[in-house]
Amino acid sequence: MVDTLYEGRLAVDIGKLHMRTPITTASGTFGFGLEFTDFLDLEKLGAITVKGTTLKPRSGNKGQRVVETPAGILNCVGLENPGVEYFLSTTLPKLRQYNVPVIVNMDGDSPEEYGQLAELLNVDGVDALEINISCPNVAQGGLAFGTCPDAAAEVVQAVKAKSKKVIITKLSPNVTDIVEIAKAVEVAGSDAVSLINTLLGMKIDVEKQAPVLGNIMGGLSGPAIHPVAVRMVYQVAQAIKLPIIGMGGIMCAEDALEFFLAGATAVAIGTGNFRNPALAETISKDLLAYLDKHGIESINDIRGKALPR
Amino acid sequence: MKKVIVTAEILSQEQLAPEVHKVELLAPAIAAVAQPGQFVTVAVTEQAAPLLRRPFGIADANKETGTITLIYRVLGPATHLLVQLLPHATVSVMGPLGHGFNLNGKKPLLVGGGMGLAPLHFLAKSFASPVAVLMGGKTQAELFWQSLFVGQTQYLTTDDGTLGTHGTVLALLPKLLAEGYDSIYVCGPIPMMKAVVAEVNKTKLPCQVSLEKYMGCGLGACLSCSCQGIGKRLKVCTDGPVFESGEVVEW
Numbered sequence: 031m032v033d034t035l036y037e038g039r040l041a042v043d044i045g046k047l048h049m050r051t052p053i054t055t056a057s058g059t060f061g062f063g064l065e066f067t068d069f070l071d072l073e074k075l076g077a078i079t080v081k082g083t084t085l086k087p088r089s090g091n092k093g094q095r096v097v098e099t100p101a102g103i104l105n106c107v108g109l110e111n112p113g114v115e116y117f118l119s120t121t122l123p124k125l126r127q128y129n130v131p132v133i134v135n136m137d138g139d140s141p142e143e144y145g146q147l148a149e150l151l152n153v154d155g156v157d158a159l160e161i162n163i164s165c166p167n168v169a170q171g172g173l174a175f176g177t178c179p180d181a182a183a184e185v186v187q188a189v190k191a192k193s194k195k196v197i198i199t200k201l202s203p204n205v206t207d208i209v210e211i212a213k214a215v216e217v218a219g220s221d222a223v224s225l226i227n228t229l230l231g232m233k234i235d236v237e238k239q240a241p242v243l244g245n246i247m248g249g250l251s252g253p254a255i256h257p258v259a260v261r262m263v264y265q266v267a268q269a270i271k272l273p274i275i276g277m278g279g280i281m282c283a284e285d286a287l288e289f290f291l292a293g294a295t296a297v298a299i300g301t302g303n304f305r306n307p308a309l310a311e312t313i314s315k316d317l318l319a320y321l322d323k324h325g326i327e328s329i330n331d332i333r334g335k336a337l338p339r
Numbered sequence: 340m341k342k343v344i345v346t347a348e349i350l351s352q353e354q355l356a357p358e359v360h361k362v363e364l365l366a367p368a369i370a371a372v373a374q375p376g377q378f379v380t381v382a383v384t385e386q387a388a389p390l391l392r393r394p395f396g397i398a399d400a401n402k403e404t405g406t407i408t409l410i411y412r413v414l415g416p417a418t419h420l421l422v423q424l425l426p427h428a429t430v431s432v433m434g435p436l437g438h439g440f441n442l443n444g445k446k447p448l449l450v451g452g453g454m455g456l457a458p459l460h461f462l463a464k465s466f467a468s469p470v471a472v473l474m475g476g477k478t479q480a481e482l483f484w485q486s487l488f489v490g491q492t493q494y495l496t497t498d499d500g501t502l503g504t505h506g507t508v509l510a511l512l513p514k515l516l517a518e519g520y521d522s523i524y525v526c527g528p529i530p531m532m533k534a535v536v537a538e539v540n541k542t543k544l545p546c547q548v549s550l551e552k553y554m555g556c557g558l559g560a561c562l563s564c565s566c567q568g569i570g571k572r573l574k575v576c577t578d579g580p581v582f583e584s585g586e587v588v589e590w
Binding site for chain 2: 061100105
């Protein structure tokens, strides 16, 4: 099939997941996509990555959930979501009206639960699963699986055993060596990795002399974390063969290009969606302009250009 | 109703009180459809910081002139930048956002305090005839709102007794609730709204409240501002900010 969107020059493949442009949305920053249709054309995205989904509905954390910090935000939403059954019965049929791949971010308390979720998501209209083993805001599961190579591998195997979809594993930056985790999930059978999730941080109100966030600590995202994310993609790209979806603080095409040059195949727009809800669409046009300016045919031709030769 | 992002020119800035300012913006696409109780989010700079758009309840909208008015307190980095912007400067405005007030009251009573009086200003003007407004402040200086609600029937309270009835709005509310109002509209600090709702609940009168919670996106995506409704989660930015008082069980 020949892509007509962006002359096919932005098309990339994440395993069997074909993206007509290398832009998706970071889970939790784009709802289910339908919230943004006044501002952009969902069909001009490479894929939509939806809000983290769990077996049972979750109401998330109490107290203040978001606070702005220098060039970033901290959040402790805590995976509030209506649960996988609601997603399948109510949200997915609406998303299927759009011709765009859907990546479902999923989170569980045990490898078995991740497996159950993967099985329930073996339906038409779901194109890939993003295993969230890196959420810093929930007590059980989440980050606990993302900081130990063996535990991460166990979750990936549980999902792989039950799923027919492309498996992307989302890595946490809150580790001593992200490369070690990336290698473990590659061996376990993940089809791709996405990085980075948020960096654990906190903010204190000096007048109240107390933490601002209800959950005390939260995940830092936004431009403040972009250099950290680029560095980690650069390291992981040299250590594994899997395609990488890079993310962290992308506010413009230049920010995205750094990820491609560091070895990413695609990128995700996160906190930038809050500032400019059209960003995930407009960034593709700017990528095309970059290719034209440099006389480059395809976005695939710049991947990893900044890596050591 | 379609939401839009516009580059809006600042037509005027006016100081209303210490740290409180009024800005008039040219935003015809938003002014044409804005309903009282709705809000906009504003990005005051193209720089990465302040990063998030800031929400402001719409204090007035004029379809003829294509203008919207915001009344804001200078509090953080975004409003410190906003207050320095002069006429002809532009800001990015997204809106109209959220679900506004239901205007079905025949004899409405508006109850407000602090910056919560900004959306009530737009609401008061949206009724066909003058309405009753009960407004409370700590001191006389906080009730600069009097001049903005000219033409409406005003009831004033101050915590220190420097203007109107001595006490909070609760000092006057029970008496007013016995005067035949058929619909109560509340916007102000959360403790005030909770106290007002508790009082109104004794009468069974319909009561709408406008909530405020820290927002990330204003579009229902980030879940920063979600709250607990009856058997379901609600989002202040899209299901609200205006709710029937019984709809929200945990503020």
